[in-house]
Structure formats: structure tokens, C-alpha cells
Amino acid sequence: xxxxxxxxxxxxxxxxxxxxxxxxxxxxxxxxxxxxxxxxxxxxxxxxxxxxxxxxxxxxxxxxxxxxxxxxxxxxxxxxxxxxxxxxx
Amino acid sequence: xxxxxxxxxxxxxxxxxxxxxxxxxxxxxxxxxxxxxxxxxxxxxxxxxxxxxxxxxxxxxxxxxxxxxxxxxxxxxxxxxxxxxxxxxxxxxxxxxxxxxxxxxxxxxxxxxxxxxxxxxxxxxxxxxxxxxx
Numbered sequence: 608x609x610x611x612x613x614x615x616x617x618x619x620x621x622x623x624x625x626x627x628x629x630x631x632x633x634x635x636x637x638x639x640x641x642x643x644x645x646x647x648x649x650x651x652x653x654x655x656x657x658x659x660x661x662x663x664x665x666x667x668x669x670x671x672x673x674x675x676x677x678x679x680x681x682x683x684x685x686x687x688x689x690x691x692x693x694x695x696x
Numbered sequence: 697x698x699x700x701x702x703x704x705x706x707x708x709x710x711x712x713x714x715x716x717x718x719x720x721x722x723x724x725x726x727x728x729x730x731x732x733x734x735x736x737x738x739x740x741x742x743x744x745x746x747x748x749x750x751x752x753x754x755x756x757x758x759x760x761x762x763x764x765x766x767x768x769x770x771x772x773x774x775x776x777x778x779x780x781x782x783x784x785x786x787x788x789x790x791x792x793x794x795x796x797x798x799x800x801x802x803x804x805x806x807x808x809x810x811x812x813x814x815x816x817x818x819x820x821x822x823x824x825x826x827x828x829x830x
Contacts, residue, residue, distance in 0.1 A: 608727070609722075619722055620720070621720045622717050622732055623718050623720055623729075624715050625715070625716050625717070626713055626714070626715055626716075627716045627744065628711055628713050629711065629714055629748050630710075630711045631711075632710070632780075633707070639749060641745070642780075644744060647713065650718075
């Protein structure tokens with residue numbers, strides 16, 4: 608799998624928004640304290656759904672939507688298969 | 697007491713769903729998930745704290761729009777915040793009897809001297825005694 612930013616070419620760091628369930632309490636002085644944070648979404652699903660939802664993976668440097676390639680060798684495999692088929696003929 | 701669960705009486709511990717931000721780092725064929733850190737602050741922590749505060753402030757301010765009436769049980773449910781003790785969504789702002797309001801004219805009259813003193817400070821500032829002449 609490969610994640611690349613098509614705008615700036617960054618391939619190292621990206622931001623992903625995730626829904627979390629936050630348990631908190633009211634302090635006596637009116638402030639809030641966070642007790643627990645639990646992740647609600649699956650990261651795998653989020654990465655696979657890239658491009659289908661508005662909550663997308665974005666580039667950390669420029670903020671553009673990232674491009675996720677799940678199987679970067681897919682095209683190579685296709686070319687190999689086509690070449691093998693031609694050679695067999 | 698800002699919020700109250702009318703099922704169990706809890707007014708301290710609650711839960712809500714908010715969006716957080718995580719960072720995906722790819723290096724040497726490995727992908728790691730961690731907090732999004734910039735040189736001067738932690739973006740993940742900042743987002744969670746701010747979103748939580750925004751959510752609580754919204755529910756406290758827009759009390760009517762955050763509640764949904766269920767005709768079957770004839771009770772109100774909070775759309776955003778649930779009780780962390782019993783899991784119920786019957787979380788509402790506690791009822792407070794309205795404070796008796798003083799008419800505005802009466803309040804202005806009571807504070808007239810204070811206001812005059814305040815204005816006098818400003819006018820005196822522009823008419824300070826002249827200590828020397830150029």
C-alpha cells in the first residue's frame with residue numbers, strides 16, 4: 608500500500624480524522640477533565656474508503672487529499688500476465 | 697451542576713462522540729499511527745479538547761435543539777451527550793427557577809452614580825492641570 612500527496616509529493620506523514628468517544632467529568636470549578644478516549648472507527652476501513660467519503664486522509668504539509676494505492680504492483684502484475692499470454696500465443 | 701441524568705441522578709460523568717485527528721507516518725515500508733505533532737503543539741490533543749469544549753458549550757447553550765422528544769416513552773433524549781454511569785441519553789440541563797429580574801430603569805437608576813463616576817474619570821483625563829507651558 609502506498610499513500611502519496613498528489614499536490615506536493617509528500618509520502619511520509621498524513622492526517623486522518625477519526626470519531627472518538629470521550630468520557631469526561633465536570634470539575635467543581637466548572638472546567639472539564641477528560642477521563643477516557645475510545646476510538647470508534649476502524650483505521651483500515653477509513654484507509655480503504657479514501658476518496659469515497661468527505662472525511663478524507665489529508666497531507667500534513669499542504670492539506671490536500673491524499674491518494675491511496677492499495678496494491679501498487681497491480682499494474683505490473685497485469686503487464687506480466689499480458690506479456691505471458693502473448694508469449695504463449 | 698450543569699447537566700443532569702434524569703435516570704440515575706448523575707451530574708458529573710458524561711460521554712460524547714467527537715472527531716479527533718491522528719497522524720499516519722509511512723517510513724521504511726512500515727505505517728505507524730500516532731498523535732499529530734507539530735513543532736509547538738500536539739494537534740491531536742488540541743483537537744480533542746477543543747471539540748469536547750465546543751460540544752459541551754453547544755449543548756449547554758442550545759438546550760432545546762440538542763434534545764429530541766420520543767413520543768413512545770414521552771421523554772426527552774439528548775442527541776449528543778449520554779450519561780457515563782448508566783448509559784442513558786436522558787441528559788438534560790437541570791431546571792432552575794428564573795431569577796427575579798429587576799426592571800431595567802430601576803437598575804440604571806441604582807447604578808447612575810457609579811456610571812457618572814466612570815464618565816468623570818474619562819473627562820478629567822482630558823482636562824488635567826497644566827503644569828508647564830512650552
